[in-house]
Amino acid sequence: MNLDSKIPEGPLAEKWTSHKFNMKLVNPANRRKYNVIVVGSGLAGGAAAASLAEQGYNVACFCYQDSPRRAHSIAAQGGINAAKNYQNDGDSVRRLFYDTVKGGDYRAREANVYRLAEVSADIIDQCVANGVPFAREYGGLLANRSFGGAQVSRTFYARGQTGQQLLLGAYSALSKQIGLGKVKMYNRHEMLDLVKVDGHAKGIIVRNMVTGEISRHAGDCVVLATGGYGNVFFLSTNAQGCNVTAAYRAYKRGAGFANPCYTQIHPTCIPVHGDQQSKLTLMSESLRNDGRVWAPKDKETAKKIREGKLKPGDVAEDERDYYLERKYPSFGNLAPRDISSRAAKEACDEGRGVATTGLGVFLDFRDAIQRDGQKAIEERYGNLFEMYQCITGDNPYETPMMIFPAVHYTMGGLWVDYNLQSTIPGMFVGGEANFSDHGANRLGASALMQGLADGYFVLPYTVGNYLGEQGVAAAGKVTTDDPAFAEAEAAVKERIDTFMSIGGNESPRSFHKRLGQIVWEKCGMARSEQGLKEAIREIRELRKEFWSNLKLVGDADGLNPELERAGRVADFIEFGELMCRDALMREESCGGHFRVEHQTEDGEALRDDENFTFAGVWAYKGDDADPELHKEALVYENVKLATRSYK
Amino acid sequence: MNLTLRVWRQKNRLSVGQFETYPLSDISEDSSFLEMLDILSEQLVADGHEPVAFDHDCREGICGMCSMTINGIPHGPERGTTACQLHMRHFHDGQTITIEPWRAKPFPVVKDLVVDRTPFDKIVQSGGFISARAGSAVDANTMPIDKQTADYAMDAAACIGCGACVAACPNASAMLFTAAKVAHMNSLPQGKPEKHRRALAMVGTMDGEGFGGCTNIGECEAACPKSIPLDMIAHLNRDYAVAQVKNFFDPVV
Numbered sequence: 001m002n003l004d005s006k007i008p009e010g011p012l013a014e015k016w017t018s019h020k021f022n023m024k025l026v027n028p029a030n031r032r033k034y035n036v037i038v039v040g041s042g043l044a045g046g047a048a049a050a051s052l053a054e055q056g057y058n059v060a061c062f063c064y065q066d067s068p069r070r071a072h073s074i075a076a077q078g079g080i081n082a083a084k085n086y087q088n089d090g091d092s093v094r095r096l097f098y099d100t101v102k103g104g105d106y107r108a109r110e111a112n113v114y115r116l117a118e119v120s121a122d123i124i125d126q127c128v129a130n131g132v133p134f135a136r137e138y139g140g141l142l143a144n145r146s147f148g149g150a151q152v153s154r155t156f157y158a159r160g161q162t163g164q165q166l167l168l169g170a171y172s173a174l175s176k177q178i179g180l181g182k183v184k185m186y187n188r189h190e191m192l193d194l195v196k197v198d199g200h201a202k203g204i205i206v207r208n209m210v211t212g213e214i215s216r217h218a219g220d221c222v223v224l225a226t227g228g229y230g231n232v233f234f235l236s237t238n239a240q241g242c243n244v245t246a247a248y249r250a251y252k253r254g255a256g257f258a259n260p261c262y263t264q265i266h267p268t269c270i271p272v273h274g275d276q277q278s279k280l281t282l283m284s285e286s287l288r289n290d291g292r293v294w295a296p297k298d299k300e301t302a303k304k305i306r307e308g309k310l311k312p313g314d315v316a317e318d319e320r321d322y323y324l325e326r327k328y329p330s331f332g333n334l335a336p337r338d339i340s341s342r343a344a345k346e347a348c349d350e351g352r353g354v355a356t357t358g359l360g361v362f363l364d365f366r367d368a369i370q371r372d373g374q375k376a377i378e379e380r381y382g383n384l385f386e387m388y389q390c391i392t393g394d395n396p397y398e399t400p401m402m403i404f405p406a407v408h409y410t411m412g413g414l415w416v417d418y419n420l421q422s423t424i425p426g427m428f429v430g431g432e433a434n435f436s437d438h439g440a441n442r443l444g445a446s447a448l449m450q451g452l453a454d455g456y457f458v459l460p461y462t463v464g465n466y467l468g469e470q471g472v473a474a475a476g477k478v479t480t481d482d483p484a485f486a487e488a489e490a491a492v493k494e495r496i497d498t499f500m501s502i503g504g505n506e507s508p509r510s511f512h513k514r515l516g517q518i519v520w521e522k523c524g525m526a527r528s529e530q531g532l533k534e535a536i537r538e539i540r541e542l543r544k545e546f547w548s549n550l551k552l553v554g555d556a557d558g559l560n561p562e563l564e565r566a567g568r569v570a571d572f573i574e575f576g577e578l579m580c581r582d583a584l585m586r587e588e589s590c591g592g593h594f595r596v597e598h599q600t601e602d603g604e605a606l607r608d609d610e611n612f613t614f615a616g617v618w619a620y621k622g623d624d625a626d627p628e629l630h631k632e633a634l635v636y637e638n639v640k641l642a643t644r645s646y647k
Numbered sequence: 648m649n650l651t652l653r654v655w656r657q658k659n660r661l662s663v664g665q666f667e668t669y670p671l672s673d674i675s676e677d678s679s680f681l682e683m684l685d686i687l688s689e690q691l692v693a694d695g696h697e698p699v700a701f702d703h704d705c706r707e708g709i710c711g712m713c714s715m716t717i718n719g720i721p722h723g724p725e726r727g728t729t730a731c732q733l734h735m736r737h738f739h740d741g742q743t744i745t746i747e748p749w750r751a752k753p754f755p756v757v758k759d760l761v762v763d764r765t766p767f768d769k770i771v772q773s774g775g776f777i778s779a780r781a782g783s784a785v786d787a788n789t790m791p792i793d794k795q796t797a798d799y800a801m802d803a804a805a806c807i808g809c810g811a812c813v814a815a816c817p818n819a820s821a822m823l824f825t826a827a828k829v830a831h832m833n834s835l836p837q838g839k840p841e842k843h844r845r846a847l848a849m850v851g852t853m854d855g856e857g858f859g860g861c862t863n864i865g866e867c868e869a870a871c872p873k874s875i876p877l878d879m880i881a882h883l884n885r886d887y888a889v890a891q892v893k894n895f896f897d898p899v900v
Contacts, residue, residue, distance in 0.1 A: 051781040066702060067768050069808055070710040086788065122784070129784035131777040131832050133800040140791025158801060164709055165804060172776035179772035187765065210757055239704040273677040278685055279706045387708065390725075390732050391679075456781040507692045509685070554697045558659060559758040561700055562692065 001256050001619045003632040006417040007111040012638050013093075016115045019418070020461055024468025031056030033475040034467050037204055037219035039191045039246055041068030043163075043448060044431025045225030046170035047455025048463075053177035055460060057467075060217055061174070062186045062206060064241055064564075069171040072227060072239040073431075073451055076163025077284035077384065079145060079155035080127075080448040082120040087144055091152040093117045098639060100446060103149040103336055104411070104439020105591035105607065106641050107259070107615070109634060111418055112436045119457040120449050124156055126456055130169040134158050145380075147444040148285050149336040149646075155445045160284055160384045166448055170455065190564065191246040192495075193488045194222065194253045194427065201250075201427035202478040205488045207496075209564065212557035214492055216480035220467055221426040223459060224250060225451075228410035228432040230263065232572045232579065233524070234516020236407035237269060237282040243568040244575045247414050247433050255422040256617040256630060258435035259412035260575070261583035264442055264592045265525050266408030267293075267340035270391055271360040280406035281391055283363070284384055285444040288333045290368035290377065291401070293340070295347040295354065295361045297321045302352045312354070312362055312400050323347060331646040338441045338592045338605075339646060341405035345525050346603065348404075355402045364400035405525060409447060411438040411592065412582070415617045415632070419462035420454060423617075426470075428463055430454035435615065440591025496556050499566045504549030508565040511546050515539065515569070515576055523580050528596045532584040539577045546573055578618060578627060585629060588612045609641050648674050648740040652687060654699055655747040657756050660763075664756065666745070676736040680723065681706060681713065683735055684746075699746075701760040708732040708872065711807030714814070715760045716747045721811035721870040729809065729872040749810055751819035753857045764810050766856035767824060774848035775828045777838045790836055803831035803882075805873045812867035812875075818859030823867040825853050826883035827875050833886050843890035843899045850887050 008019040026034070034057050038049040041063040049061040063071060083096040096117035101108055124142070128134065134156050135143040144153040158165035177183040188209040195203035195216070203218040229244035230236035251257045268283045296302040297319055304310035323343055325332045335343070344361045347353060354360045369377050374397060378385070385396045392402070413435040420428050420436070431451040438446065467475070522528075522535035546569070554560040589598040589605035590612070598606045614631040621628055649672045657664030671690070674683050681703050688698030704712040708729040715730050717723035723733045738744065746760065754762040804827070812823040829846055832838035838845070861880060868877045893899060 047781070054780045065704060065710070065712060066764060067808065069768075069771075070704055070712050072705060072710070074710050075705045075707055084787070122782075125784035125787045126779070126781055128787040128790075129777065129779035129837055131800075131804075131835050131838055133797050133804050133831065133835070134787075135801075136792055136794050136797040138794050140793050140797075141788050158804075161709065161805065164807070165801075168804065172771065173779075173781070175768065175772040176776040176778060178768075185768075187768075237707075239710060240706060241704050274675050276675050276678045276682050276686060278679070278682045281707050386727075387732070390708075390728060391734065393734070393736060460781065507689060509689060551692065553692050553695060559700055559761065560697075561688075562698060 001423055001617065001630045003256065003415065003617060003630055004417065005109060005632060006419060008418065012110065012114050015111050016118055023461060023465040026464050026468045028056055030472045030475070032058060033472060034058065035060065035219040035476055036221055036223065036463060037217060038062070038223045038225065039204065040071065040225035040227060041174065042071030042073035042225060042227060042431060043167060043170055043451030044455040045223065046071065046167065046174045047452055048223055048225060048430055048459040049183055050170060050173035050177050051456055051460040052463060053182035055464065059183045060186065060219065061183050062189045062191060064188065064190045064209065066187055068174055068185060068187070069168060071167060072242055073448070074164045074167045075239065076448050077160045077282065078286040079147060079157035079162045079445040080123065080166060081147065081154050081445040082124045082156060082449065083117055083154060084121050084124060086142060087153045089152045091154050095152065096120060096154065099150050100437070100443060101439065101639050102644060103441055103443035105441050105644055106439065106609070106613070106636065107590055107634065108437055108439030110636060110638055115458070116437050116450060116453050119453045122457055123449060123452045127166055127169050130173060132158060132165045132169045145286055145289055146334065148288065148334045148340070149443040157286065160381060163448060166452065192249065192492045192567065194250045195484050195488045196253055196424060197478050197482050197484045200425045203480065203485060205492045210559050212555070212560070214489055216485040216489055218478050218480045218485070220470065220475055221428065221463060223428045223430060223463065224414065224433050225430040225455070226433045228413070229575060230407045230410050232515065232576050233407045233520050234513050235272070235277060235280050235520070237266060237280050240279065243571070245568050245571045248571040248575050250414060250422065250424065250427060252620050253424065254620070255424045255427060256415035256619055257578065258415035258615045258617045259582065260579040260618070261523070261586060261593050262411035262440045262591060263407060264337060264409040264411060265341040265405040267337055267344055267405050268363060268403045269406035270388065271355040271402055271404040272357060281387070282406070282408060283388060283401065283403060285337065287363060287381060287384060290380065291333065291363040291365050292322055292367060293324050293333050293361060293363055294320045294322045295352040299351040302354055305354045306356060306358060328646045335646045336441060336443060341525060342594060344405055355404065360402040360404045362400040363403045365396060366400065369397065409442055411435065411440060411442055415615065419465065420458055421462065421466065426466060428459060430459050440593055496563065499550065499552055499563060500556055502548065502550040502552065504551050506549050507551055508562055508569045511542065511550070512565065512569045512572065514542060515573055518542070519576050519579065523583050526594050526596050527583050529584065532580045535580045536577055539573060539580065543573045546570065581627065582616055582618065585616060586612060648676065648735065648738070650674060650738065651743040653743060653745040656699070656759055659758055660755050674735055678735045679706065679731060680717070680733040680735065681731050699760060700758045703731055706731040709807060711809040714749050714762060714809055716749065716814060718745050721749065721814040722872050726869070727872060727874045749814035751813045753819060754810060754813065766858070767808055767810065767821070769856060770821065770825055770849050770852045771828065773852040774841070774845040775832070777832055778841060792836060796834055800831050800834050803827045803834070803875065803879055806875055807873055809872060811870045811872060813858065815866040815870035816859065817864060817866065818862060820861045821853050821858040822861035822880050822883065823871065823875055825849050826879040829886060830879045830882040842886065843893050846883065846886040846890040847894060847900050
């Protein structure tokens with residue numbers, strides 16, 4: 001597997017500029033001869049499809065929802081980072097770069113992160129131009145808030161609906177291109193395989209989820225922007241439909257999968273209520289700007305609260321442990337996500353957890369309301385408070401919120417080089433689906449930044465460069481008549497037939513739940529060698545059971561949510577094993593990956609820079625063969641590796 | 648809690664649908680409405696029947712995918728709430744709940760509770776955008792926008808495009824949806840250059856897609872899970888009237 005990262009030569013700050021200059025260009029009149037396939041219509045996919053169409057390429061865009069406006073980017077609440085330094089508080093491209101590399105626990109690629117920070121300011125400009133109604137000050141200028149892992153105020157926001165507004169911005173640009181006929185949009189279509197011709201990605205096989213029709217689509221290149229794999233845990237903050245299938249199918253066709261064990265557990269989610277639960281709901285990290293996180297100091301107090309004998313508001317000040325402020329005085333409640341999550345788990349492990357399950361801590365706005373007034377808090381977080389009350393029935397203006405960590409984001413993903421091209425030439429990967437920018441932990445408000453950076457400002461250049469290199473004579477030459485399409489289509493159909501014919505007794509949802517329990521227990525917030533080995537064994541057994549005892553009702557030739565889930569769960573099961581393998585291989589703790597064998601005396605993550613400063617990239621070797629590990633060494637020329645400290 | 652569900656079942660667009668009745672027991676009050684439907688689905692699958700097809704995705708009230716009429720009200724009895732954010736504590740033990748798809752001619756039933764809402768996308772495609780190519784923008788603070796205007800635009804932009812307004816309207820009008828998009832973009836300075844074109848094009852497409860006219864009934868506002876106010880329709884009417892006059896003397900489209 002060739003892991004040439006293709007990082008341009010030259011000083012860090014000039015790499016992107018000089019790379020853009022050295023790229024091959026495609027003459028505007030020739031662009032209409034090329035067809036580009038974009039899978040996914042979220043921030044990365046939607047923005048890329050719109051931008052490539054604006055440049056003149058013909059784009060076919062696919063999404064599994066009934067409209068591109070529904071991609072899960074829409075659910076991001078808190079904000080988007082950008083190095084604008086509008087607050088005059090010391091921000092800069094370099095500082096955003098540094099914070100992101102440090103926040104990622106020194107496991108991201110320097111050059112990619114720098115480019116991300118560099119284009120961040122352009123994103124805000126672009127979004128405002130497209131009509132995104134960011135929050136503003138009375139003077140009419142853009143407002144900012146601060147977010148975890150940063151000591152400057154660089155986060156732009158649109159109430160608690162930033163992701164929605166940014167996505168609607170990209171969606172409106174995409175809609176314009178659909179209206180102009182430059183983008184052909186395929187709603188309710190799911191990608192089930194990647195097609196390679198002469199080693200290059202040249203198409204996809206999709207299923208029309210309404211009619212069940214399997215169809216072939218050819219293009220000059222393929223862009224995957226299919227999001228993360230958090231739903232491998234069954235319960236996560238992801239939308240119900242989020243899945244790993246497109247990425248996993250590409251992996252099976254030869255794309256390297258990097259760092260699958262890097263998953264982010266978000267500290268501020270609403271605690272689990274019971275076993276009928278289908279998803280977890282995130283409360284934006286921005287709440288930690290004003291909310292104070294605490295757990296009772298004493299186990300007995302916690303017990304009384306759990307049993308409803310004591311109201312949280314009646315707990316005396318000296319009975320409360322504001323543990324983030326105590327342990328990390330300089331960052332306090334704004335400590336990064338991985339650290340905050342582990343601290344909450346620790347408090348609950350000590351028996352100091354609240355909520356009926358004992359798996360919860362408080363996020364308290366009492367002091368903020370006293371200081372700024374209820375109106376100011378309402379202005380900042382009104383919709384989040386409403387959402388909390390709607391779900392739990394508690395009023396957070398009166399009683400503290402209860403929160404617990406939940407799976408939220410996946411930093412791992414398909415390996416890409418500096419051009420966001422995977423190990424398969426002609427297949428590009430953007431947004432959460434790739435691995436490149438967040439290392440082992442993502443900072444808050446950086447996912448939106450990365451999705452739009454890839455979609456608006458990176459892919460439109462690097463895809464053009466690839467197409468330019470292929471030459472205009474090759475444009476549009478591959479058609480769906482190529483035997484590779486027939487082979488892939490037959491494989492997809494055979495797989496669906498197999499699902500339909502197993503005739504067992506257990507539903508896809510039940511398998512999914514069981515898989516989720518295994519990975520959450522053993523590859524969640526804390527991981528051990530023994531647990532991971534057990535998990536791998538259990539997942540293999542689950543896989544056997546799945547293929548022999550799956551129960552599938554309905555038909556393949558129409559809308560069938562059970563069939564959709566079966567296909568996704570089948571891939572999640574195999575992927576879950578890969579994730580555990582990666583976690584087992586990485587004998588260190590870094591960011592969201594915490595190996596209990598590797599921690600300091602006071603329970604902080606202990607990295608092993610000497611042996612693990614690399615991206616672990618897995619190559620598929622067959623259904624029953626072990627995948628092969630390849631390594632991309634991470635070279636730090638501009639940042640000195642240090643122990644992350646937020647104290 | 649134990650419930651009786653009356654659910655609309657329809658195989659596909661062309662077939663005739665009917666209500667089926669299903670008993671359901673041991674539902675937690677903390678479950679969401681869709682979690683309750685998940686349990687029904689598992690029960691149906693266990694008995695070898697097809698589960699109820701319904702649209703859903705984010706389950707946190709923002710994607711706009713979920714779309715069902717519960718006891719005659721789009722998204723159910725709680726105001727300002729999507730079906731996915733509706734919790735079972737708002738129902739009582741022994742209750743019969745009727746669940747059906749959006750009923751509107753422009754939204755044909757795909758299967759069971761799933762409808763086709765692509766006409767909404769078409770309305771946006773015809774003018775629901777501010778044309779600014781990627782890379783063409785000036786610095787974001789070049790053009791200050793007073794907070795009142797920005798807040799108003801945000802109020803309008805909160806629309807999640809679920810279609811409850813259409814389902815609630817006796818005329819199946821899409822005015823609230825179209826108005827929210829027009830008000831959002833037309834109120835912002837960067838949206839002004841295309842203001843007239845936008846209003847004319849979007850209303851034209853809306854009519855062309857078969858949505859009914861607005862007769863100021865206000866059911867849409869009451870059903871809207873994001874509480875988009877009826878004032879938005881007044882905004883659209885004003886912009887549309889001005890655009891028509893303007894177009895008469897000096898064609899913009």
